[in-house]
Amino acid sequence: MTGTSSAQKLLESHRQQFPALANKAYFNYGGQGPMPQAALEAIHQSYEYVQRAGPFSGEVNAWVVQEANQTREAIASSLCVPRETITLTENVTVGCNIALWGIDWKAGDHVLLSDCEHPGVVATVKEIGRRFNVEISTFPLMATLNQGDPVAVITQHLRPSTRLVVLSDILWNTGQVLPLAEIVKAVHSHLSNSQPIRILVDAAQSVGVLPLNLTELGIDFYAFTGHKWWCGPEGVGGFYVRSDALESLNPTFIGWRSINMDNSGQPVGWKPDGRSFEVATSAYPLYAGLRSAIAFHHQWGSQQERYQQILSLSKYLWQRLNELPLVSCLRTSPPEAGLVSFQLTNKRPHRDLVQFLETQGLVIRQIHNPDCVRASVHYLTLLPEIDRLVSGIQEFLAKG
Amino acid sequence: MTGTSSAQKLLESHRQQFPALANKAYFNYGGQGPMPQAALEAIHQSYEYVQRAGPFSGEVNAWVVQEANQTREAIASSLCVPRETITLTENVTVGCNIALWGIDWKAGDHVLLSDCEHPGVVATVKEIGRRFNVEISTFPLMATLNQGDPVAVITQHLRPSTRLVVLSDILWNTGQVLPLAEIVKAVHSHLSNSQPIRILVDAAQSVGVLPLNLTELGIDFYAFTGHKWWCGPEGVGGFYVRSDALESLNPTFIGWRSINMDNSGQPVGWKPDGRSFEVATSAYPLYAGLRSAIAFHHQWGSQQERYQQILSLSKYLWQRLNELPLVSCLRTSPPEAGLVSFQLTNKRPHRDLVQFLETQGLVIRQIHNPDCVRASVHYLTLLPEIDRLVSGIQEFLAKG
Numbered sequence: 001m002t003g004t005s006s007a008q009k010l011l012e013s014h015r016q017q018f019p020a021l022a023n024k025a026y027f028n029y030g031g032q033g034p035m036p037q038a039a040l041e042a043i044h045q046s047y048e049y050v051q052r053a054g055p056f057s058g059e060v061n062a063w064v065v066q067e068a069n070q071t072r073e074a075i076a077s078s079l080c081v082p083r084e085t086i087t088l089t090e091n092v093t094v095g096c097n098i099a100l101w102g103i104d105w106k107a108g109d110h111v112l113l114s115d116c117e118h119p120g121v122v123a124t125v126k127e128i129g130r131r132f133n134v135e136i137s138t139f140p141l142m143a144t145l146n147q148g149d150p151v152a153v154i155t156q157h158l159r160p161s162t163r164l165v166v167l168s169d170i171l172w173n174t175g176q177v178l179p180l181a182e183i184v185k186a187v188h189s190h191l192s193n194s195q196p197i198r199i200l201v202d203a204a205q206s207v208g209v210l211p212l213n214l215t216e217l218g219i220d221f222y223a224f225t226g227h228k229w230w231c232g233p234e235g236v237g238g239f240y241v242r243s244d245a246l247e248s249l250n251p252t253f254i255g256w257r258s259i260n261m262d263n264s265g266q267p268v269g270w271k272p273d274g275r276s277f278e279v280a281t282s283a284y285p286l287y288a289g290l291r292s293a294i295a296f297h298h299q300w301g302s303q304q305e306r307y308q309q310i311l312s313l314s315k316y317l318w319q320r321l322n323e324l325p326l327v328s329c330l331r332t333s334p335p336e337a338g339l340v341s342f343q344l345t346n347k348r349p350h351r352d353l354v355q356f357l358e359t360q361g362l363v364i365r366q367i368h369n370p371d372c373v374r375a376s377v378h379y380l381t382l383l384p385e386i387d388r389l390v391s392g393i394q395e396f397l398a399k400g
Numbered sequence: 401m402t403g404t405s406s407a408q409k410l411l412e413s414h415r416q417q418f419p420a421l422a423n424k425a426y427f428n429y430g431g432q433g434p435m436p437q438a439a440l441e442a443i444h445q446s447y448e449y450v451q452r453a454g455p456f457s458g459e460v461n462a463w464v465v466q467e468a469n470q471t472r473e474a475i476a477s478s479l480c481v482p483r484e485t486i487t488l489t490e491n492v493t494v495g496c497n498i499a500l501w502g503i504d505w506k507a508g509d510h511v512l513l514s515d516c517e518h519p520g521v522v523a524t525v526k527e528i529g530r531r532f533n534v535e536i537s538t539f540p541l542m543a544t545l546n547q548g549d550p551v552a553v554i555t556q557h558l559r560p561s562t563r564l565v566v567l568s569d570i571l572w573n574t575g576q577v578l579p580l581a582e583i584v585k586a587v588h589s590h591l592s593n594s595q596p597i598r599i600l601v602d603a604a605q606s607v608g609v610l611p612l613n614l615t616e617l618g619i620d621f622y623a624f625t626g627h628k629w630w631c632g633p634e635g636v637g638g639f640y641v642r643s644d645a646l647e648s649l650n651p652t653f654i655g656w657r658s659i660n661m662d663n664s665g666q667p668v669g670w671k672p673d674g675r676s677f678e679v680a681t682s683a684y685p686l687y688a689g690l691r692s693a694i695a696f697h698h699q700w701g702s703q704q705e706r707y708q709q710i711l712s713l714s715k716y717l718w719q720r721l722n723e724l725p726l727v728s729c730l731r732t733s734p735p736e737a738g739l740v741s742f743q744l745t746n747k748r749p750h751r752d753l754v755q756f757l758e759t760q761g762l763v764i765r766q767i768h769n770p771d772c773v774r775a776s777v778h779y780l781t782l783l784p785e786i787d788r789l790v791s792g793i794q795e796f797l798a799k800g
Contacts, residue, residue, distance in 0.1 A: 020451040031456030032681075040447055047440055047633075051420040055634070056431030057763045058755060090490055093655035093680035101501075101652065120655035120680055123667035127654055227681060233447075234455070235635065235683025252501065253653055254527055255493035255520035265768030267523035280493035280520055281432075281627060283635025283683045355458060363457045368665030 014300050015380055018231070024361040025385040029376035030172065030205055030339055031365055033231030035293060042292040043233060046285035064284050071287040072274070074294050075238045078303070079222075080213040084273035085246075087239040088282070092204040093120045095223025095239030096166075098277045099200045100124050102249035103164060107133035110161040112154070114141040116171040121202055125166060135161065142370065145174050146332045151182045158190050164198050170205035173367045173374070174330050175339030177210070184218050198245060204228060209310060209337050211303045220245045229338070229378065231297070232290035235283055241274060255280035300379065309379035310338040313386065317377055320390045326397050330372060338377045341367060346397070353396050362392045414700050415780055418631075424761040425785040429776035430572065430605055430739055431765055433631030439692040443633060446685035464684050471687040472674070474694050475638045478703070479622075480613040484673035485646075487639040488682070492604040493520045495623025495639030496566075498677045499600045500524050502649035503564060507533035510561040512554070514541040516571040521602055525566060535561065542770065545574045546732045551582045558590050564598050570605035573767045573774070574730050575739030577610070584618050598645060604628060609710060609737050611703045620645045629738070629778065631697070632690035635683055641674060655680035700779065709779040710738045713786065717777055720790045726797050730772060738777045741767065746797070753796050762792045 015021050020034030046067075054060030072086040079086075089095045100121075105128065113125055115138045129136045139157040144150045154165065165187055169180045180201065187197050200221040206212070208229025214222055222240040226232030241249055251258050251270060257278035259267040270276035297306060315334040321327050321342050330341045344353060350366045350373045357364050367374050375389065415421050420434030446467075454460030472486040479486075489495045500521075505528065513525055515538045529536045539557040544550045554565065565587055569580045580601065587597050598620040606612070608629025614622055622640040626632030641649055651658050651670060657678040659667040670676035697706060715734040721727050721742050730741045744753060750766045750773045757764050767774050775789065 018451075019448075020455055023452065028454075028456040032454065034451060034455055035447075040451070043447070044444060047435075047443070048419075050634075051418075051434060051440070052423065054428075054432065054763070055420055055434055056428035056765070057424075058758050090682060091655070091680040094653060097653040097655075097679070118656065119659060119661050119665055119667045120657075123659045124654040126667065127651065131650070225681070233683065234450075234681050235686075250531070251527065253494060253497040254524040255491070255497070256518065257520075259519060259523045261519050261768070263768065264771075265519055267519045267526065279497070280491040281625070281634050282490060283633065283686060286635075286683060358458050363454070365456070368661070368663065371664075 011300065011380070011382070015382070017296070018380065021380065024363050025388050027362070027364040027375040027377065027381075027389060029229055029378040030374065031376070032227050032234060033208070033229055033293075033378070035231055035233060035289065036296045038296055039232060039289040039292040042288040043285050046288045050285060067284055067287045071236075071291055072238075074291045078212070078294060079207070079240060080215050081240060082243070085240050085243060087241070087274035087277040088287075089223070089237045089239050089277075090235055090282070091227075091237045092202060092223045092225040093118070095237060096121050096200060096202055097124055098239050098252065099221035099223065099241075099249065100128055100164075101252035102277070103198070104248075104250060105132035105134050105163075108135065108161055109163045110135045110137070110159045112157055112159075112162050112165045113138050114167040114171075115139065116141050116173055116176075117166060117168060118172060118202060118204070121166065141167065141171065141176070141178075142174060145176050145330060150178050151186050154183055155186050155190060158187065158192070158197065160192050160194070162193060162197050163195060164200060166200045166202070168202040168205065170209065170337050170339065172205050172339070173341065173369060173372070175335050175337060175341050175374070176331075177336035180219065181217055188218065198248070205337070205339060208297075209307060211307055214240055218242070221249075226290040226293070230290065230293055232293040233286040236286050236290045239274065239277060246273070249277075251276045253279050306379040310377060311336070313379070313381050313383070314338050314340050314377040316383065317375060317386045317389070320386060321393075324390065324393060324397070327393065330370065340375045340377060341372045342375075343370075343372045344397070353393065356396045357389070357392050360392045360395070362389050364389070411700070411780070411782070415782070417696070418780065421780065424763050425788050427762065427764040427775040427777065427781075427789060429629055429778040430774065431776070432627050432634060433608070433629055433778070435631055435633060435689065436693055436696045438696055439632060439689040442688040442692040443685050446688045450685060467684055467687045471636075471691055472638075474691045478612070478694060479607070479640060480615050481640060482643070485640050485643060487641070487674035487677040488687075489623070489637045489639050489677075490635055490682070491627075491637045492602060492623045492625040493518070495637060496521050496600060496602055497524055498639050498652065499621040499623065499641075499649065500528055500564075501652035502677070503598070504648075504650060505532035505534050505563075508535065508561055509563045510535045510537070510559045512557055512559075512562050512565045513538050514567040514571075515539065516541045516573055517566060517568060518572060518602060518604070521566065541567065541571065541576070541578075542574060545576050545730060550578050551586050554583055555586050555590060558587070558592070558597065560592050560594070562593060562597050563595065564600060566600045566602070568602040568605065570609065570737050570739065572605050572739070573741065573769060573772070575735050575737060575741050575774070576731075577736035580619065581617055588618065598648070605737070605739060608697075609707060611707055614640055618642070621649075626690040626693070630690065630693055632693040633686040636686050636690045639674065639677060646673070651676045653679050706779040710777060711736070713779070713781050713783070714738050714740050714777040716783065717775060717786045717789070720786060721793075724790065724793060724797070727793065730770065740775045740777060741772045742775075743770075743772045744797070753793065756796045757789070757792050760792045760795070762789050764789070
């Protein structure tokens, strides 16, 4: 299943470049990815460079512009979009906030939100609702994990006043992968609305997992992070806005990176692209770390090859979990990505399981809604790691 | 002036811990401070720890909470305020945005802004004006550099509809230090307004320079950064909100760090303190770098001692510059902090001077409004560095 023994050796040598994978079996890629040594070194070297040539000098200031451009370029290339559509952010949530606060809301507008969104995004939408008298409703995606048609569920909940649909393309709790192309097509061609309905995707769990072509997808706003499946440093993420949706989005949090200035340093309009949503000084030395991490994965295989590997490994974990008494996977068919969520059927607290596993060097997390445990499987995962996780769960259950 | 030769030796040994100071004469502390080696190592060790114990695990997640608390505590202690009043931000501009977007604006409200604010903040205020039909006007601070009363100028420009005054306590362009205590008192006791007038300070140039007691000052909102005079890493700053102004400020950019969650992971209200303005995953390993930098300065002397040293050094630079023909300092009396701004009187472009000086290992910056050159002097600055800068300027002028 994981290929020939030479492929296995290649993966083992590739894995040795991730210090975090040396001393544990890691199943929290959906929380934060381990960084390759090359990325850690790229960051370290950037810090040294900044001190040597600056920190604030003509040379370093030019380097910062170049680093930001190269990082937008590396991200854009991975998502098959022009560099100008990319904003560098601190994390996926900031990207969601850029879209949510950037829309010119009118009282009575409607936001349609899935029932599986991250609490931080839910809280932002609620505050938007309060401030601008915008109506909010949710549509039931969680119930479509094993049956039903998510596209139909979404379109049934659109209203004439709907201006924005918010959803994740891979649900962070159940691991469900949504048919985003069909959703975009159905929402954008919905006819009862006098104004375009925009779609904001929380792509925290899909970037670095799915082969993506955002240009073909036609999505409006796509927020993501570098520190999960891309295995970059925490604190660098990105936001995509489709070129012809750019005009519709006003910058909210604003700084010198957002604007053009005249000869006397006065602001004269926005940067003409994704930079208009960037604010001010960031942890620039981390940019090289993210680029290095993205490039490092390519050394093992293409995004398509990595995705196939994720699928075969998560299927194996799902199968092994299904063999365990007292364990119930949320999905009744193999996962469509790397998130494998399951429940204990004997009512023992999931927190106790997660804490026990961490003492055994098995790193996994709890989810509160639905109440479950989530294992993340990346292309980096080894079959023996999965076997160890299954044994650890068995041991916990045997302790009674 | 810089004390005994033993004090000089102590400073030289202290300076050796800053790699950036080894190969240049540095005068851009107001742009970005050089990092002490201990801060660079603290960051490096944090990255190693996160990989060893996580990156995403119960242990590391608890460490992140602790790191954030300790960093808010270190900042709060330096500003003489309770830890709960501090928000960790990416930079000073984000802090200004938190205040500006957090006010419950009504059409017709008025914002009063100094004419010396940073373009990023000016752009934010303009966008606030556009979105909420808020009126904006500026008051002329630049003209009070050498004469006049800034307090009177501000109060003369208050209107019955004024809800917010925005200013810097040290002006980033001219280096003027404002009498913030008197300004706060005058604005807060202004009687023609039916609602409180809040004051937002862009403190980019004052934190790490002035001995500060924000509790005594009674300021409402104070935005600052760690990477300038504190010499911490770029990408970590902070925001202070006075306890009894907290209720008046709504979180805008929101994420899981802003909120409390119930047992099913649903958002149920804000964190009860400055954390309500924090968003989501940041570059946590940098927090240790900022704390290390703050602590490192204390090894040389108290904030009061460092400020005195800054004053004597900037006075020396100001005096030396005054001796040069074709050079005119903006101030007619010695600087009140570390920023020394000057102009060439022979119409040669300031950009050419800055570029020439950088080739000579003399790092300084240009300012566009007013058109001038700005040298930053920290307690770390050596007299021979100042002499080298003055010689460099003379050499440039002699090249004709």
